[in-house]
Amino acid sequence: MAKSNILARTGNEAMAEAMRQVNPDVVAAYPITPATEIVQIFASFVADGLVDTEFVPVESEHSAMSACIGAASAGGRVMTGTSSQGLALMAEMLYIAAGLRLPIVLSDVNRALSSPINIHCDHSDTMMVRDSGWIQIFSENAQEAYDNMVQAVKIAEAVKLPVVVTTDGFIISHGMERIEILDDAEVKKFIGDYKPEHYLLNFEKPITVGALDLTDYYFEHKRQEIEAMKASTPVIIAVGSEFGKKTGRSYGLFEKYKMEDAEAVMIAMGSTAGTAKVKIDELRAKGLKAGLLKPRVFRPFPKEEIADALKGAKAVAVMDRSDSMNAQEGPLCLEVKAALYDKAANKPVLNYVYGLGGREIKPEDIGTVFDDLFEASKGKEKPGVSYLGVRE
Amino acid sequence: MAEKTKKIKKPGWKELPEADLIIGGGTALEFKTGDWRSERPVHIPEKCINCLTCWAYCPDSAVIVKEGKVVGFNYDYCKGCGICMHECPVKGKAIKMVPERDAKTETRK
Numbered sequence A: 001m002a003k004s005n006i007l008a009r010t011g012n013e014a015m016a017e018a019m020r021q022v023n024p025d026v027v028a029a030y031p032i033t034p035a036t037e038i039v040q041i042f043a044s045f046v047a048d049g050l051v052d053t054e055f056v057p058v059e060s061e062h063s064a065m066s067a068c069i070g071a072a073s074a075g076g077r078v079m080t081g082t083s084s085q086g087l088a089l090m091a092e093m094l095y096i097a098a099g100l101r102l103p104i105v106l107s108d109v110n111r112a113l114s115s116p117i118n119i120h121c122d123h124s125d126t127m128m129v130r131d132s133g134w135i136q137i138f139s140e141n142a143q144e145a146y147d148n149m150v151q152a153v154k155i156a157e158a159v160k161l162p163v164v165v166t167t168d169g170f171i172i173s174h175g176m177e178r179i180e181i182l183d184d185a186e187v188k189k190f191i192g193d194y195k196p197e198h199y200l201l202n203f204e205k206p207i208t209v210g211a212l213d214l215t216d217y218y219f220e221h222k223r224q225e226i227e228a229m230k231a232s233t234p235v236i237i238a239v240g241s242e243f244g245k246k247t248g249r250s251y252g253l254f255e256k257y258k259m260e261d262a263e264a265v266m267i268a269m270g271s272t273a274g275t276a277k278v279k280i281d282e283l284r285a286k287g288l289k290a291g292l293l294k295p296r297v298f299r300p301f302p303k304e305e306i307a308d309a310l311k312g313a314k315a316v317a318v319m320d321r322s323d324s325m326n327a328q329e330g331p332l333c334l335e336v337k338a339a340l341y342d343k344a345a346n347k348p349v350l351n352y353v354y355g356l357g358g359r360e361i362k363p364e365d366i367g368t369v370f371d372d373l374f375e376a377s378k379g380k381e382k383p384g385v386s387y388l389g390v391r392e
Numbered sequence B: 001m002a003e004k005t006k007k008i009k010k011p012g013w014k015e016l017p018e019a020d021l022i023i024g025g026g027t028a029l030e031f032k033t034g035d036w037r038s039e040r041p042v043h044i045p046e047k048c049i050n051c052l053t054c055w056a057y058c059p060d061s062a063v064i065v066k067e068g069k070v071v072g073f074n075y076d077y078c079k080g081c082g083i084c085m086h087e088c089p090v091k092g093k094a095i096k097m098v099p100e101r102d103a104k105t106e107t108r109k
């Protein structure tokens, strides 16, 4: 195992620290609450000569992602950061980055989308671009934010797909924690040099990037992109275990917490998973068989693996920190249900839409969900979707 | 001049270069754009003063010039915009635009 350095860092600082160690060729960014600090701190690393990065301050997030696409097409290792409306403004360019198969790494600090205007955490921004072709990795805390950023670079370059790593606005981004980071040289060794096969600044091997692709080729290129997304699963697992060997912190597609014999299982992403663990410990102390499944990778969605992990569960609660506005379930619940359907696993799946616009979720709230789950597992009828924490 | 375009089997997704890349330089030559044309320019040598204005203005470099003289158009790339005809300074024009459906008989004349 490699040496680890213990630091006190917020989620934003942890992400900036990872970016410093990655030392990308280009960072193009525009500030937005609560992600501003990531690129602001990184800009000071540039000013202080701690990195060799070309920092491009731009006039909007649309331009930020456009500049990232240009720099990555040219052959550079490229990173950026944003949140909420910024990610929404980038949306057009996100699809282009993925379609051009550029391994850009983006840190997104999850924040609600307007309207109504709000700067606090929910997952609507990341969910809005869930089908853009970016690999999506969620973090539970600042440590995972750092770890995921470092791994994202290696994953992106191996599978030629962009990766977005998320934290939860303010809860993780501005909360200070004890984190462990690797030495700079270890990170450098872990990610290696970036050597793209084709890039625009290679004058020996000219290429055309982004050519018009009509009825006769578009479908084939999209089919390739879908396959790349599928093929990224084993790479994400391999990178997670290699990272584990270096740090003692291994990563997979999702984390199972007290799942071995769990009858009531909660599925939650991001910081809420931490809150759920506290409650589950309490329930376990009372002899109740509660467990947590924390998806880390939302795209590609690990449907087989999640369906298998839920085999023993008698009832499942899916926590959605956003709503699909489809008058049905939230996005995570839809995925989980589809996964279970394919395995013909018919069991109560309750959906809880919670925490919109940063509405707090406390251990007591988690407790009420588990109360429902234990009742549902005994056959009691429960509503399919509940809005947890909203005033009636 | 215009090669017979053969029906070629297009590559499947496993054979295509990834990422919508076109590998190699000068590949625009392989992409024949002339099939959009609804009208084609036809040269009238008797009226032509070989000023080469049409050659300079053609956005597709489709005016063929040999030894300082206009000899015709490359219909693989000419998209029938009519700029050459429009810019031709000769009274009564040394280029006329002919609808594609009539083109075969007209060009033979």
Ligand code: SF4
Binding pocket: B040, B041, B057, B058, B059, B060, B061, B062, B063, B073, B077, B078, B079, B080, B081, B082, B083, B084, B085
């Ligand atoms: S019609 Fe247009 S494309 Fe064709 S030769 Fe004339 S100027 Fe060129």
Ligand code: SF4
Binding pocket: B047, B048, B049, B050, B051, B052, B053, B054, B055, B070, B084, B087, B088, B089, B090, B093, B094, B095
């Ligand atoms: S512009 Fe008219 S006159 Fe001049 S070279 Fe072309 S066809 Fe001839």
